[in-house]
Amino acid sequence: MTDILIRGGDVLTLAPDGASASRRDVLVREGRIAAVAPAIVPTEGVEIVEAAGHLVVPGLVNAHFHSPVNHMKGALPSLPLEIFMLYESPSLAELTPSPREAYVRTLLAAVEMLKTGTTAVQDDAFFMPYPTDEVVDAVMQAYTDVGIRATVALDQPTVPEIDKLPFLADLVPANMRAELAAPAAMAEADLLAAYGRFVARWHGSAGGRIRAAVSVSAPQRVSPDYFAALDEISRAHGLPFYAHMLETKLQRVLGQTRFGGRSLVRYTADLGLLSARMNLIHGIWIDDADIDLIAEAGTVVAHNPISNLRLGSGVMRFRDLRARGVPICLGSDEAIADDAVNMWAVAKTAGLIHNLAEEDWERWPAAHEVLDCLFAGGARAMGAADRLGAIEPGREADLALVDLDTLAFTPLNDLARQLVYCENGSSVRLTMVAGRIVMRDGVVAGIDEAALRAEARAIFDARRPALDAARRAADRWMPHYRAMSLAAMGTDVAMERRVPGR
Ligand SMILES: [Zn+2]
Numbered sequence: 292m293t294d295i296l297i298r299g300g301d302v303l304t305l306a307p308d309g310a311s312a313s314r315r316d317v318l319v320r321e322g323r324i325a326a327v328a329p330a331i332v333p334t335e336g337v338e339i340v341e342a343a344g345h346l347v348v349p350g351l352v353n354a355h356f357h358s359p360v361n362h363m364k365g366a367l368p369s370l371p372l373e374i375f376m377l378y379e380s381p382s383l384a385e386l387t388p389s390p391r392e393a394y395v396r397t398l399l400a401a402v403e404m405l406k407t408g409t410t411a412v413q414d415d416a417f418f419m420p421y422p423t424d425e426v427v428d429a430v431m432q433a434y435t436d437v438g439i440r441a442t443v444a445l446d447q448p449t450v451p452e453i454d455k456l457p458f459l460a461d462l463v464p465a466n467m468r469a470e471l472a473a474p475a476a477m478a479e480a481d482l483l484a485a486y487g488r489f490v491a492r493w494h495g496s497a498g499g500r501i502r503a504a505v506s507v508s509a510p511q512r513v514s515p516d517y518f519a520a521l522d523e524i525s526r527a528h529g530l531p532f533y534a535h536m537l538e539t540k541l542q543r544v545l546g547q548t549r550f551g552g553r554s555l556v557r558y559t560a561d562l563g564l565l566s567a568r569m570n571l572i573h574g575i576w577i578d579d580a581d582i583d584l585i586a587e588a589g590t591v592v593a594h595n596p597i598s599n600l601r602l603g604s605g606v607m608r609f610r611d612l613r614a615r616g617v618p619i620c621l622g623s624d625e626a627i628a629d630d631a632v633n634m635w636a637v638a639k640t641a642g643l644i645h646n647l648a649e650e651d652w653e654r655w656p657a658a659h660e661v662l663d664c665l666f667a668g669g670a671r672a673m674g675a676a677d678r679l680g681a682i683e684p685g686r687e688a689d690l691a692l693v694d695l696d697t698l699a700f701t702p703l704n705d706l707a708r709q710l711v712y713c714e715n716g717s718s719v720r721l722t723m724v725a726g727r728i729v730m731r732d733g734v735v736a737g738i739d740e741a742a743l744r745a746e747a748r749a750i751f752d753a754r755r756p757a758l759d760a761a762r763r764a765a766d767r768w769m770p771h772y773r774a775m776s777l778a779a780m781g782t783d784v785a786m787e788r789r790v791p792g793r
Contacts, residue, residue: 322726350410350689352669381761397433407716408691421477444506538573539580598624605788656684
């Protein structure tokens with residue numbers, strides 16, 4: 292691999308009290324940052340990237356994402372999570388993706404991320420109705436080929452639908468209840484075997500750029516034994532562990548009805564499974580005791596502010612978590628619930644939404660704190676706190692060049708605020724992952740984007756009639772799910788995370 296010298300750029304540095312930039316050259320060798328210094332003399336054969344007028348930033352990390360709905364942007368109206376999921380991914384045999392379809396849909400978002408400077412993604416990939424090696428391999432091959440850094444888990448619920456949701460058993464007519472009580476499409480033992488093959492085949496591949504994680508989806512969606520077995524895999528290989536927790540008020544209510552009044556965070560801690568490897572996803576409807584448990588365990592919280600708005604989930608306790616030293620990373624969540632895959636928009640929303648949650652403006656997020664979540668928080672979530680998230684010698688060469696001669700930065704008043712509040716990704720000129728230039732001037736290396744878009748249109752246009760029919764078939768559940776959702780919304784959980792509208 293040729294050495295690359297990024298010459299004359301302004302390198303972004305984050306400190307606890309703010310962000311700054313200084314003119315530095317960056318030497319990249321063997322996938323890592325070899326040196327950062329004012330004037331590095333190029334050796335023979337080094338490739339020079341002229342970066343004058345550009346900001347060199349660490350690669351953005353999309354710390355929470357689900358690639359299997361990459362092709363479904365804008366497909367659904369805004370709905371609460373539990374209603375949304377009813378329509379999101381119907382489990383129909385004719386909708387099972389081919390490996391090529393999974394490959395193409397994975398590329399769609401990976402290209403969007405690389406074009407806007409996102410160099411790493413944590414993909415909590417679910418597979419309907421269950422993961423097959425061929426489709427999982429297609430997803431992993433897409434990430435391998437496109438050049439992004441990806442950590443991927445198999446997110447597969449294993450308990451029957453009726454056990455995941457409160458009130459529902461009493462709300463559906465008896466003749467519909469059996470369907471909700473049907474076992475999951477793949478048994479836990481088979482999923483564990485799939486994980487074994489997945490980790491053996493993909494973890495650490497592409498020079499360590501591609502890695503495995505584990506996922507329970509959410510604690511209430513699997514058995515305690517399966518939860519523990521995944522934790523064991525996570526511990527043995529040092530893998531991040533993804534778990535959605537307390538995203539919605541309904542999930543807080545579920546703790547009252549199914550878990551003996553315990554929150555899902557407490558339930559996880561009682562199982563001994565809340566850990567520093569865990570990415571606790573969303574964490575909106577958490578109480579002070581939950582925050583104590585999260586802080587004590589060193590768990591990372593994945594914050595997805597746009598998804599939280601899109602699904603009306605609520606406002607996360609940003610300042611309370613930060614004040615306890617809980618690492619926060621940022622994610623777009625899935626492309627059907629953002630509906631872009633653009634971390635700049637996520638950062639901006641994270642920088643704004645919490646202003647509504649607190650009257651004391653001194654507790655509102657500062658722009659540099661949001662950048663800390665985006666870069667260092669993302670690195671920490673991936674288990675790479677010392678390898679990613681900063682432009683420093685010894686770290687992986689994951690970075691982006693941001694053109695400062697754009698309207699977003701003209702005139703340059705405050706670097707951190709303009710990165711968070713002004714930039715939308717359109718100033719990103721070059722993206723590097725593991726020392727390789729994977730995007731330059733809007734073109735992702737090795738990808739014919741026009742052909743990719745054309746193929747995606749052909750594949751997914753052909754799928755639409757079956758998907759529409761499946762969604763219409765789901766309508767029969769709507770009255771019961773609506774009754775369940777409203778009952779949960781009307782239950783007192785001794786906290787409020789939604790903005791009062793009246
Ligand atoms: Zn999610």
